[in-house]
Amino acid sequence: MLLSIHLSVRAQDILVEAESFDNPGGWTVDPQFVEQMGSPYLMAHGMGNKVKNASTEVKFEKPGQYHIWVRTMNWVPGNWEAPGKFQLKVNGTLIEKELGLRSGWGWEYVGEAKIDDKNPTPLELVDLTGFNGRCDAIYFSSEKTDPPSSPKKLAEWRTKITAEPNAPKTNNEYDVVIVGGGIAGCAAAIAAAEQGMNVALIHDRPVLGGNASEEIRVHTLGIYGNFERILKKIDTEHYPNGSADAKLDQEKRDNNVKSYNNIDLHLNWRAYDAIAEDNTIKYVDARETRTGERKRFTAPYFIDSSGDGWIGFWAGAEFSYGRESVDTYGEDWDEHGELWSPKEADNAVMGSSVLWGSRDTDTEQSFPDVTWAMPVAKEHIEINGEWQWEFSRNDLNQIDDAEEIRDHMLRAIYGSFANAKKDSVNKNRKLEWVSSLVGKRESRRLTGDHIFTFNDAKEGRKFTDGVVIETRAVDVHYQTVLEDEDNPDFISEALFYKTPEYYIPYRSLYSKNIDNLFMAGRNFSCSHAGLGGPRVMRTTGQMGAAVGFAASLCKKYDVNPRDIYQNYLDPYLALIEEQKYEKIPDTKQ
Amino acid sequence: MKTLPKIGIILVISIIFLQLSSFNSSSYIPSNNLKEQPEFFVLEWEEGTILNPKDTGIIFEVDSIGQHEVVLLVDKNDSPRLFASDISTPVCADGECKLMHIKLYWTLLGEYAGFDRYPGLPLTKHDHDLFVLEDYQKLHRLLTDDKSILERRTMGKLVEKPVMREVNGVDALSGATVKEVKESVVSGALYSCYVAWHLVHGGIQDSIREYSKSLVDDQLVIHMLNSNNKDYQLFALNSLSKGQYEENYQRIAEIFKTGIPMVRGFIIKNLPESFWETNELQKPFWDAFSGIDLNSRSFLLEHLDSAPDTIIAELSSNLGVMSKNQVKAYLANLEKFEKINPVLQHNLQNFAKSDNKAYSYLAHEFLEDR
Numbered sequence: 033m034l035l036s037i038h039l040s041v042r043a044q045d046i047l048v049e050a051e052s053f054d055n056p057g058g059w060t061v062d063p064q065f066v067e068q069m070g071s072p073y074l075m076a077h078g079m080g081n082k083v084k085n086a087s088t089e090v091k092f093e094k095p096g097q098y099h100i101w102v103r104t105m106n107w108v109p110g111n112w113e114a115p116g117k118f119q120l121k122v123n124g125t126l127i128e129k130e131l132g133l134r135s136g137w138g139w140e141y142v143g144e145a146k147i148d149d150k151n152p153t154p155l156e157l158v159d160l161t162g163f164n165g166r167c168d169a170i171y172f173s174s175e176k177t178d179p180p181s182s183p184k185k186l187a188e189w190r191t192k193i194t195a196e197p198n199a200p201k202t203n204n205e206y207d208v209v210i211v212g213g214g215i216a217g218c219a220a221a222i223a224a225a226e227q228g229m230n231v232a233l234i235h236d237r238p239v240l241g242g243n244a245s246e247e248i249r250v251h252t253l254g255i256y257g258n259f260e261r262i263l264k265k266i267d268t269e270h271y272p273n274g275s276a277d278a279k280l281d282q283e284k285r286d287n288n289v290k291s292y293n294n295i296d297l298h299l300n301w302r303a304y305d306a307i308a309e310d311n312t313i314k315y316v317d318a319r320e321t322r323t324g325e326r327k328r329f330t331a332p333y334f335i336d337s338s339g340d341g342w343i344g345f346w347a348g349a350e351f352s353y354g355r356e357s358v359d360t361y362g363e364d365w366d367e368h369g370e371l372w373s374p375k376e377a378d379n380a381v382m383g384s385s386v387l388w389g390s391r392d393t394d395t396e397q398s399f400p401d402v403t404w405a406m407p408v409a410k411e412h413i414e415i416n417g418e419w420q421w422e423f424s425r426n427d428l429n430q431i432d433d434a435e436e437i438r439d440h441m442l443r444a445i446y447g448s449f450a451n452a453k454k455d456s457v458n459k460n461r462k463l464e465w466v467s468s469l470v471g472k473r474e475s476r477r478l479t480g481d482h483i484f485t486f487n488d489a490k491e492g493r494k495f496t497d498g499v500v501i502e503t504r505a506v507d508v509h510y511q512t513v514l515e516d517e518d519n520p521d522f523i524s525e526a527l528f529y530k531t532p533e534y535y536i537p538y539r540s541l542y543s544k545n546i547d548n549l550f551m552a553g554r555n556f557s558c559s560h561a562g563l564g565g566p567r568v569m570r571t572t573g574q575m576g577a578a579v580g581f582a583a584s585l586c587k588k589y590d591v592n593p594r595d596i597y598q599n600y601l602d603p604y605l606a607l608i609e610e611q612k613y614e615k616i617p618d619t620k621q
Numbered sequence: 622m623k624t625l626p627k628i629g630i631i632l633v634i635s636i637i638f639l640q641l642s643s644f645n646s647s648s649y650i651p652s653n654n655l656k657e658q659p660e661f662f663v664l665e666w667e668e669g670t671i672l673n674p675k676d677t678g679i680i681f682e683v684d685s686i687g688q689h690e691v692v693l694l695v696d697k698n699d700s701p702r703l704f705a706s707d708i709s710t711p712v713c714a715d716g717e718c719k720l721m722h723i724k725l726y727w728t729l730l731g732e733y734a735g736f737d738r739y740p741g742l743p744l745t746k747h748d749h750d751l752f753v754l755e756d757y758q759k760l761h762r763l764l765t766d767d768k769s770i771l772e773r774r775t776m777g778k779l780v781e782k783p784v785m786r787e788v789n790g791v792d793a794l795s796g797a798t799v800k801e802v803k804e805s806v807v808s809g810a811l812y813s814c815y816v817a818w819h820l821v822h823g824g825i826q827d828s829i830r831e832y833s834k835s836l837v838d839d840q841l842v843i844h845m846l847n848s849n850n851k852d853y854q855l856f857a858l859n860s861l862s863k864g865q866y867e868e869n870y871q872r873i874a875e876i877f878k879t880g881i882p883m884v885r886g887f888i889i890k891n892l893p894e895s896f897w898e899t900n901e902l903q904k905p906f907w908d909a910f911s912g913i914d915l916n917s918r919s920f921l922l923e924h925l926d927s928a929p930d931t932i933i934a935e936l937s938s939n940l941g942v943m944s945k946n947q948v949k950a951y952l953a954n955l956e957k958f959e960k961i962n963p964v965l966q967h968n969l970q971n972f973a974k975s976d977n978k979a980y981s982y983l984a985h986e987f988l989e990d991r
Contacts, residue, residue, distance in 0.1 A: 109979045136982040182986060366830075367767075370855060370883060376890035380916070426886070427919035427946040436945060505773070514883040515851070517914055528773045 044174040046098075047193050048090055048155065050074040050167040051322050058083025059157060060468060062166070063236050063302050063321040065435040067342075069105075069137045070186055071168050072302075072321045076118060077468045078162030080400045080446070085121070085159070089152035092172075099176045100142040102131050103168035107439050108404040109135040115404045116165030121156035123147075132165045138181035139171065147172070163402070164442060164468075200317055200326035206232040206296065208583045209316055210335040211303045214242025215252060215569040216553035216576035217337035218266045218289050219259065223580025225292040226262075226611070229587060232329050233295055234318050236302035237469075240285050242339065242553075244268050244569050248471040249278040249387050250419070254570030257501035258608050259577035263570055265289075273419050274387035276465070301327070303338065308347035311547050316343060333548050333583045333593075337576060340431050341476035341555035349546040350479040353429070354379040355560040363486040363561040368527050371510050373486075373561055381560060382473040382509040382567075383424030383524060384434065386441035388466040389416040390449060397462040399453045402446045409447020412520045415461060417445060422473070422524035424511055430475045438470045444522040473509065473554065473567060480557030481594065482539035489534040489565050497597055498535030499578040499608060502571050505530045508564035529564075536566055538604070541579050542593035548586075550579040550593055581607050655694055655705070659726055661761035662735035664703075664850055672702055679828045683710045683820065691727075691825065693832075700844065701729055701836045704829050708820060714747055714812040721813055725821055729836065729845075730852050731829035733764045733821045746809035756807045763805050763814055764821050770801045771818045776811075839865075846872055854884050863893040867902065874905035878912065885917035889924070897927035907932045911939050915947070922947055925954040930962070937968035941978050948980045952987045961991075 051061045051072040063072035076083045092098075100122065106114040116132045122145040131140050147153055157167055171179055180186050208224050210217050213235025221233040243250040244267070252267040265288035271277035289295060303318040315330045336343035341351055358364045358373040365372040374380070421444070423437050424430065430437065445466055452458050487493070489506050506529040512519040540557040543549040551557065552575035554567050566572065582596050585604055589595070596604050654673045658666035672694035679691040687710065694703040704727040711718045722742040726734035738744065744752040744760070752760070763769060806814040842860045845853035846869060854876055866873065877888050889906070896902040907928060910918060925933070933954070940948055955961060961969070973984035 109977060109981075111977045134982070135976070135979050138982070367826075370887055374890070375859070375887065378886070378890065378920075380886075425919070425944070426916045427944050429946075433946065513914070514886070514916065515881055517882060521915075525768055527768060530773075 044094055044096075045193065046090065046092065046172040047190070048088070048170040048172070049324060050086070050157065050169055052324060053086045053088040053155075053157070055087045057086040057157075058159070059086040059167075061321055062468065064438070064470060066302060066304065068432055068435060069168070070183060070190070071103075073103075073166050073168040074157065075468065076116065076157075076159035076162060076165040077466070078159065079463045079466050080402075081162040082159045083162060086157040087154065089154050090172075091152045092147045092149050094174075095147055095149040096174055097144055098147050098172040098174060099144055100127070101139040101171045101173075101179060102142055103137065103139050103171070103179075104132050104134065104166055105137045106133050106135055107164060107166065108443065110404055110407070112404045115161055115163040115402070117160040118165040118167065119158040119160060120170065121154075121158055123153055126158065130160065131167070136181075137168070139179050141178070142170075145172075161400075163400075163446070164439075200328045202326075203315070203328040203330055204232065204296075206230050206329060206331040207587055208232075208333045208335060208580075209329045209331040210234065210337060211316060211318075211343050212242070212337035212339055212553065213237070213240045213289075213297075213299070214337060214339060214553055214572070215244050215263075215266055216572040217242075217335070218285065219262055219573040219576030220335050220337060220550075220552055220580035220583075221289060221295045221576075222262050222265065222292065223259075223577040223611070224583050225295045225580075227581065227584030227607075229294065229584055231292075231295045232298065232331070233289070234298045234301045234303055234316070234329065236300065236321055238299050239282055240289055240299075241266070241268075241282060242569075243471045244278070244281070244285075246276075246278040246282040248467055248469050249274050249276075250385070250471055250569070251275075251278075252570045252573070253568035254502055254504050254566075254574075256570060257574040258499065258612060259574050261612060261614065262577045263573045267570055267573065273385075274389050274417060274465075276389075298327075303342060306334070306343045306346040308546055311348075311545055313343070313347045313546060313548055333550065333586055335550040335552060335576075335579055335583065336478065336555060337551070337553040337572075339472055339475060339553055339555055341478045341551065344478040344543060344546060344549060344551060344555070345476060347546050347549065349543045349549060351476045351555075352479060352559075353476055354381060361483070361485040361487065361559050361562075363559060365486075365527075365529060371514070372508060372527055379426050379429070380510065380514075381424055381430060381475075382563075383422040383511065384430055384437050384441075384473065385417075385419060385422045385471040386438060386445065386467050386469070387417050387419075387421065387471065388445050388449075389464050390452075390461050391464045393460045393462050396459050399450055399463065402443075402450045405443040405447030405450065408440055408443035408520075408522065409445075409451060410520060411451065412444070412448045412523075413451040413455070414448040415452045415458060420523050420525070421445070422509060422511070423522045424509075424524075425521070430472055434470050434472070438468070441470075441522060442466070444520065448520075474560070474563055476555055477558055477560075477563065478549075478551045478555050479544045480540045480542055480551070481544055481597070482537045482557060484536050484540045484556070484558040484562045484566070486529070486559065486561035486564065488536075488562065489531045490529065492532035492534045495535055495537035495539075497538035497601060497604075499538045499541075499605075500536035500566065500571060500574040501533060502536070502566055502574075503531075503533045504565055504568060504571070506561070506565035508561055531565065534565065536571075536575065538578060538582065538597055538601075541575055541582070547592045547594070550583060552576040552579045578608070581611060655703075659724075659735040659737045661737070661757060662726070663765060664728065664734055665848065670696060670702075672696055674705070677704070677832055679704075679825070679832055681706050681708075681825050681828075683708060691829065693836075700840065701833075703727065703729070703734055704731075706825075710816065710820065712813050712816050719745055721816060723817065723820075727821075727826070727829050728850065728852065729829075729833050729841070730856055731826035731833065732767065732852050736761065736764065744810070744813055746807070747812065748809055750809065752807065752810070756810065759807045760810075760814060760817060763807070763818060766805065767822060769805055769818055769822075771805070771815055772822065774802075776815060843869070846876075849879075851881050851884050854880060855887060858884070858887060858891065863895065866893050867895060870896070870902050871905065874909070877906055877917075878909040882914040882916050885913060886920050889917065889920035897924050900929045903928070904932070907935070910936065911942055915944055918943065918947060922950050925950065934962055934965045937965045937972075940968070940972040940980075940984065941975070943980070945980045945983070948983045952983060955987070 059074040207229040266285045268281040305317040357377045509524040513521040674692035681689040724737040846857035
């Protein structure tokens with residue numbers, strides 16, 4: 033049984049984690065914002081259609097009258113009906129109180145129920161709207177004392193009520209631990225596994241690929257560089273962003289990664305801590321997103337391909353965030369001035385996308401009233417979303433405020449589609465797919481021995497350790513609302529700078545101050561403008577493969593990532609050359 | 622830097638060149654002066670303005686068959702105002718070529734300023750239909766967009782259809798590129814639009830910018846500061862000294878109130894320190910708070926520490942328009958006060974009680990903790 037139930041010391045209080053329900057029904061487990069709001073949660077992402085009930089059973093130790101709370105949030109408070117309303121069914125009885133009404137994550141009192149201790153008590157979450165109602169946990173207590181809402185107090189309370197020991201019970205040892213199963217992480221895992229390493233790949237989703245997965249659906253761009261053979265196992269066709277074609281490549285990618293026996297794949301596991309001593313990471317702790325089971329992953333080397341640079345962040349690695357001032361690295365481009373590189377530093381980074389699409393059907397399709405979406409969507413009319421559907425704002429951090437960013441995009445999508453539905457030409461059109469995941473472009477950038485900048489790309493600077501090669505134009509985005517307030521604030525524009533072939537040095541792929549940490553993906557060592565080119569996924573895949581092979585040499589020579597550059601560059605480059613071609617099996621030589 | 626697109630090479634093949642060799646492409650001489658606002662124009666035009674041309678020596682190489690001169694237009698005080706050039710250039714599609722006649726204008730920063738059409742020489746579409754007014758207006762909008770998709774795509778790519786696969790009978794979504802092109806160009810006149818856009822935004826811009834450098838003086842900078850053109854405003858704001866910022870603080874505050882968000886952000890990030898040390902200088906910026914965009918508000922709130930108490934109190938009536946992090950920043954700033962003034966306290970309590978405000982819970986928590 034998946035269900036995670038926690039009994040308090042008094043055995044009269046029970047905390048039921050919603051994500052651990054036996055049967056989530058049509059609700060989806062959302063683990064994206066654990067670091068901000070405290071836990072994975074269940075969300076009724078029905079795109080306007082009520083989703084099937086989530087259900088579970090709870091065995092109570094003591095019978096009696098219990099007070100009930102749910103931890104929830106009205107994701108769009110305002111002068112309208114809350115969009116994400118739901119109800120709770122206990123023992124088959126629907127409790128009248130509608131939930132999902134409070135602003136900000138916190139506890140809502142549901143009511144009372146009589147609980148029997150002989151049989152397990154069935155619980156159900158009943159969606160009322162299909163528009164992203166959310167439930168983190170359900171709390172039963174014999175006393176009517178509100179659980180704490182403030183994040184700090186809640187975390188302490190949760191630890192107490194769950195009686196969770198500090199360390200996970202199990203400790204697993206590997207040659208290398210990779211956190212993040214996007215294209216970079218997959219490529220790193222394959223490269224390391226091919227060299228015989230015992231690899232752990234930890235990924236918080238059920239499928240691999242990150243932004244390229246069928247859950248987000250961004251196509252891979254860039255060239256293969258030195259790693260065509262590996263990248264072809266995991267990349268995508270050039271379908272339009274948001275296309276269902278992503279499903280075809282999903283199958284290919286998952287099968288290929290799973291074909292390596294020495295990759296211990298942990299899907300639906302989210303890392304939550306990394307501990308370093310003497311600038312060396314000792315272990316990473318991760319939690320299964322539904323059951324809450326925890327594991328410790330120990331290894332001599334770690335690869336942070338989490339996108340947000342979490343492993344580096346927890347371990348104390350140096351990092352940067354935001355747009356540097358133009359003088360920091362001299363990254364000016366006269367033509368676009370402030371939009372390209374600001375005179376004074378700021379946080380107007382490239383935003384996150386939520387892709388979506390609709391399709392024509394043979395019958396008339398209705399779409400609910402979404403008044404609550406209109407302050408964001410305004411008059412915008414659209415029937416699908418491409419890469420330009422992107423949101424960034426100076427006061428929003430792409431990591432800390434990711435839930436707000438995602439929710440803003442959901443309002444933009446539902447509102448723009450509702451506007452499109454007013455046109456009779458769209459009367460048979462049905463909202464087919466809206467991602468519930470934030471497709472991020474830019475977040476923390478971990479600092480390496482070399483910080484890759486726009487100038488490295490612009491001048492095509494050659495490096496002795498230039499293991500990643502790219503020809504794609506540097507492409508930095510900005511929000512069009514910055515140029516015209518009448519534009520929707522969720523649409524971006526791209527500034528392209530055509531470059532010669534350019535190279536990313538290996539020195540941008542390991543941490544400057546954490547001795548055994550590699551990084552690959554958008555969290556590699558670069559400036560804001562430097563990220564503009566190599567952030568696309570064949571390039572990040574090249575980074576992954578490059579560090580996977582480097583890790584294997586670290587093991588072989590028992591050295592750290594920096595030593596590979598300083599003392600083993602020739603064997604490293606030789607290995608990269610050698611791996612380009614499939615080996616002929618001994619039997620056929 | 623951008624290089625001049627090889628329009629001639631892309632579009633004019635040798636056979637076409639022979640067909641066109643009889644055209645005299647320099648038959649249009651820039652008019653002597655400009656007495657009326659160009660028909661399609663992005664800058665302000667003061668009634669009664671007369672602009673006179675001056676040689677610049679800038680030669681505009683449009684294609685293999687002709688060169689055009691770019692002139693500087695100056696006002697009666699000899700102050701530079703615009704650059705202009707009379708263009709007639711071939712537009713070729715599917716082996717057939719026609720001449721496009723257009724008078725182009727650039728700002729003093731080399732950006733697109735507008736165009737005039739020639740009476741009797743209308744622009745035409747691929748199927749020989751004449752441009753109607755809406756088409757000219759759309760062309761104007763296209764030329765105003767300095768980041769058009771036409772910049773980074775060859776003609777071949779622009780007319781290419783995206784290849785899509787189908788999964789489980791589900792429609793693949795249409796390509797963003799196709800849509801973007803369709804929305805931005807005049808229907809049936811992709812080639813003309815392409816040529817015109819690259820004429821305006823090609824290498825000529827660098828030549829104009831280079832030439833303009835010698836024209837810049839304090840008078841011109843102040844002229845730009847007083848313009849509603851965002852590029853002029855940014856250029857001026859970038860050029861002003863600390864003293865000039867202070868002297869022109871009212872105009873700068875006006876731009877902050879009425880300008881585009883990017884310029885507002887630039888202003889706040891670059892105001893000299895003296896503004897944050899002087900109540901009078903910073904007040905007009907805070908006064909604009911409720912009417913400006915969220916990004917600009919964030920930049921402004923970074924200066925909460927320097928704001929006088931009266932401003933802090935006034936801002937409490939604007940909590941409802943702030944984003945979550947702005948409310949947080951505002952409340953965090955209040956921690957410095959041992960005692961909160963009654964008006965502010967009242968506003969906070971009212972806000973905390975409003976269920977329909979997304980971030981009222983933050984004020985509630987704040988009051989609870991005090």
